Amino acid sequence: MPMAALPTTSTPTSSSALASDAAGATPPTTAAFSPLYSQIKALILQSLQSGEWKPGEVIPSEMDLAARYRVSQGTVRKAIDELAIDHLVVRRQGKGTFVATHAEQHVQFRFLKLVPDSGTPGSGGPAQRQVIDCRRTRATADVARALALRTGDAVLQARRVLSFAGTPTILEDIWLPAAPFKGLTAERLANHVGPMYALFETEFNVRMVRAEEKIRAEPAIDGREQLLKVEHGTPLLSVERIAYTYQNVPMELRRGYYRTDTHHYHNTLN
């Protein structure tokens, strides 16, 4: 009576598309148990990916989703809980659950951990952005590896400088796979307002969901000293970021060079 699972009613374990080892070989081995709420989470995730609900919009209420998937409200709740932890949705009591977006004020620059030495992250006003270059090229071996492409595949490359209070502080080289970002030009990059990741959402339907960073200390060389207006050899924070969309698909490689004389990279360890 309870425990109906998906469109096709069956036992909870073997119902959804999660049974990845249902091939031929070992019949009674470890069955890879997946709880119901986890399957529901996957289904909601599909709807998120497919664009059934777009960034900023409300998704159906917990009761509606419970009816839709034929499970209890508590099970849907636990699924949404995890999506909220992953920052894929945002809950607002009394209003509903919304698809997360990079365009909101209080989550802007979610992935930028460089903060001024004194004052709150947003103090000193917003950054001035200056796009120096944006061109179509071919992926070198390391860029291809980072973006899960093949060497020589088409990529878009951009370079920009972010300044705070008139001081150039961040130099970024950005590589994007050309296919999903067809039509992106230097003008569109330079003219849009708000975070770059918000532009990606609205214009190219690409949502950055997670990122990994590798941080090193490197001297300012190769012209970076001029762009950041520091002396040749000044230590800079080198931040290599790979940003991922859904399904852990890499969609951006970004090499940032941060001046750390008035700012620092802030991290919390739990």
Added chain:
Amino acid sequence: MPMAALPTTSTPTSSSALASDAAGATPPTTAAFSPLYSQIKALILQSLQSGEWKPGEVIPSEMDLAARYRVSQGTVRKAIDELAIDHLVVRRQGKGTFVATHAEQHVQFRFLKLVPDSGTPGSGGPAQRQVIDCRRTRATADVARALALRTGDAVLQARRVLSFAGTPTILEDIWLPAAPFKGLTAERLANHVGPMYALFETEFNVRMVRAEEKIRAEPAIDGREQLLKVEHGTPLLSVERIAYTYQNVPMELRRGYYRTDTHHYHNTLN
């Protein structure tokens, strides 16, 4: 009939010691609602702090705690869930819930984010540790501020080098408030095995629970170049960490200098 809260039965909102604005002034203002599970969490936290259950030990089962606090198992569960997210306890299905400790193999170096460029975090064997110095001094202004002390208060200061595969890679200056760490000597620091934070737990009953790091790029100067065997002025990653115990009480200031020629600081953004 349900909803008895603490020792003194009453309505859930006004029961526990969380009502911080119950003084005299405004009677019907915002009541600072605190859910039951949150109060239970605070109570469990107290037992954790007071040492009723020690690191590595099991805490009572969810059913036992539910009986103890006169709430349902689900409410205790939600409280423990949050403690598990904070890494204060660890759940083990079928066995129980355990007080977290820094001494376990798979959580060692939980706060060290420097990893080799190739290979897993633990590859290349464990680090060789060399304690260079450990002395009792007085807090300078900045050290005092970081540790919530007063300038001139007694502190312990230590310096050590961590090497990987024979290469000195990390130089750390560490400041500890003298009072909680009475009796800590260079020998005890040098001779113990395992993470320093595990020593703090077992010997001084101090558990590091959370930390904040400020990261900068700085040249190797002031003798640090000799200790790390790099050329004068080589860019180093400067990592200033303040580690906190319960109640957000700072208990350690650590200034680390990392070579990033074979390692990098790794961070995941969600």
Added chain:
DNA sequence: CAGTGGTCTAGACCACACT
């Protein structure tokens, strides 16, 4: 086998936002 954490349900009620 019993004991523990983990899942799921159904129903009640509370806090919050909009209308």
Added chain:
DNA sequence: GTGTGGTCTAGACCACTGC
């Protein structure tokens, strides 16, 4: 008031660990 997320309960059953 209505609808939404948020809390709490009581009870059932499942998965894992150890005796």
